[in-house]
Amino acid sequence: MTADHLDGNALAGPLAELFAVDVTAATGRCASCGLAGPIAALHVYGPEPGLVGRCPGCEEVVLRLVRGPGSAWLDLRGALSLRVTLPE
Amino acid sequence: MAIVSRGFRGRPRAGGDRLPPGQYLVEDFPVLSAGPTPRVPTDRWEFAIDTEEGETHRWSWQEFMALPQERPAVDIHCVTRWSKLDTHWEGVSLDVLFEDVESAAEYALVHSYGGYTTNLPVEDLLDGKAWIVHRFDGEELAPVHGGPARLLVPHLYFWKSAKWVRGIRLLNEDWPGFWETAGYHEYGDPWREQRYEGD
Numbered sequence: 001m002t003a004d005h006l007d008g009n010a011l012a013g014p015l016a017e018l019f020a021v022d023v024t025a026a027t028g029r030c031a032s033c034g035l036a037g038p039i040a041a042l043h044v045y046g047p048e049p050g051l052v053g054r055c056p057g058c059e060e061v062v063l064r065l066v067r068g069p070g071s072a073w074l075d076l077r078g079a080l081s082l083r084v085t086l087p088e
Numbered sequence: 089m090a091i092v093s094r095g096f097r098g099r100p101r102a103g104g105d106r107l108p109p110g111q112y113l114v115e116d117f118p119v120l121s122a123g124p125t126p127r128v129p130t131d132r133w134e135f136a137i138d139t140e141e142g143e144t145h146r147w148s149w150q151e152f153m154a155l156p157q158e159r160p161a162v163d164i165h166c167v168t169r170w171s172k173l174d175t176h177w178e179g180v181s182l183d184v185l186f187e188d189v190e191s192a193a194e195y196a197l198v199h200s201y202g203g204y205t206t207n208l209p210v211e212d213l214l215d216g217k218a219w220i221v222h223r224f225d226g227e228e229l230a231p232v233h234g235g236p237a238r239l240l241v242p243h244l245y246f247w248k249s250a251k252w253v254r255g256i257r258l259l260n261e262d263w264p265g266f267w268e269t270a271g272y273h274e275y276g277d278p279w280r281e282q283r284y285e286g287d
Binding site for chain 1: 120121122123124125167168203247267269270271272283284285
């Protein structure tokens with residue numbers, strides 16, 4: 001199948017606008033199938049009307065990000081958790 | 089001598105008064121997707137309307153194709169600002185599909201193969217305003233554009249015209265759909281530029 005999506009690295013710029021850490025390096029766990037992996041490995045559709053990050057295992061939605069004028073909407077319902085590596 | 093000024097009218101735009109505010113014309117047909125394109129063979133396709141009382145009306149592909157067909161020619165407007173004029177479709181009016189449906193519900197949640205959803209008032213589906221279409225420009229509707237069949241509600245932004253439509257749930261309460269829960273407008277009237285929540 002030809003890739004009709006980008007990989008999760010496409011989320012790095014838009015998410016950097018919201019978060020101090022690089023979220024694409026965090027480990028996310030899919031709420032649908034439980035697969036854990038870096039956000040950068042998501043299958044990303046968009047950017048318009050919004051970025052949709054899907055689990056590379058089950059294709060369910062893990063993350064959605066819509067950037068409107070003056071607001072961004074972030075939906076992480078599809079992620080059970082995000083593990084962010086921080087300095088000790 | 090009286091001087092009558094015509095005033096400023098701005099530069100005339102291509103598309104004239106058929107182009108809603110903030111839109112530009114395209115000649116091609118852009119594809120926007122929120123996920124992989126579902127491939128739904130017509131022998132496994134079905135369309136259903138579920139009422140608020142729990143009653144279900146179902147159509148197989150053969151039953152759907154045997155219904156009276158219409159050929160709407162309409163302008164479509166995407167929230168990402170492109171508009172396409174005089175698009176030609178073929179399909180079944182929602183008025184036909186709702187003929188035997190007994191319901192007092194005011195809200196509809198449209199759902200698709202692949203999991204997409206979108207919400208709109210039931211009245212926006214009726215009175216010749218919406219169709220389930222299966223042909224575009226004289227050809228079978230391609231899967232990237234929502235084939236085998238998609239909803240067509242041209243008076244609202246095009247995200248309401250759900251691709252790969254599978255059914256409509258009738259509800260007593262408004263239940264926001266996929267983009268409506270992620271910042272996009274509940275209703276999405278292009279002429280009032282209802283793009284985002286609160287517009």
